[in-house]
Amino acid sequence: ANTLVVSVVVTVIQLFTGLLAAYAFARWRFPGDRLVYALIALTWLVPFQVVMIPNYLLIARMGLLDSVAAQILPNFASALAILLLAQTMRSFPKEVLEAARMDGAGHWRVLWEVVMPSLRGTLASLAILIFISTWNEYFWPLLLS
Structure with a gap:
């Protein structure tokens, strides 16, 4: 039951954060956006085993060892989700987005509708x-318990 809860919650959170970040990268230009995008792409190449000990120390200092929250927190964002959704959004026709904006839709409404x-x-x-x-995922929950 715990694995199901953690898997569902992590999936929903990563889809939500990935969707918001991807929309920002696909539609807005800001100083350093390419650098931030490249850094996110580089984090995808770093295996979880490299950051496992720093994550463990952070979770331990927060007092969350042996909890469901400790399994969810390090998985709040996914580079794969951001990269995949950003590339998909970049291929979306800009004319449709401009038409929605002209109809008075804000960014939030354009994204969701x-x-x-x-x-x-x-x-x-x-x-x-x-x-x-x-x-x-086997080793991270084992390490936390």
């Missing part, structure tokens, strides 16, 4: 990947 429905397939496949990856 225009962009999100077209990402259903991408979000479903990403959710499956995240869920299976979290479900198969």
Whole structure:
């Protein structure tokens, strides 16, 4: 039951944070956006075993050892989710977004009512990947208990 709860919560959180970050990278230009995007891409290449000890020390200092929250916190964001969703959003027609903006929709409404429905397939496949990856995680929960 704990594995199911952790897997579902991590999947939902990573989809949400990935969707918001990807929309920001795909639609807004800000100073250093390419650098931040490249750094996120580089974090995807770092295996979890490299950051496992610093994460453990942080969780221990927070007093969350042997809790469900300790299994969820290090998995709040996923580089794979951000990169995949950003590339998918960049291929979305800008004319549709401009039409929604001209109709008076703000960024939040454009994201949830225009962009999100077209990402259903991408979000479903990403959710499956995240869920299976979290479900198969063995060493991190073992380390925390």
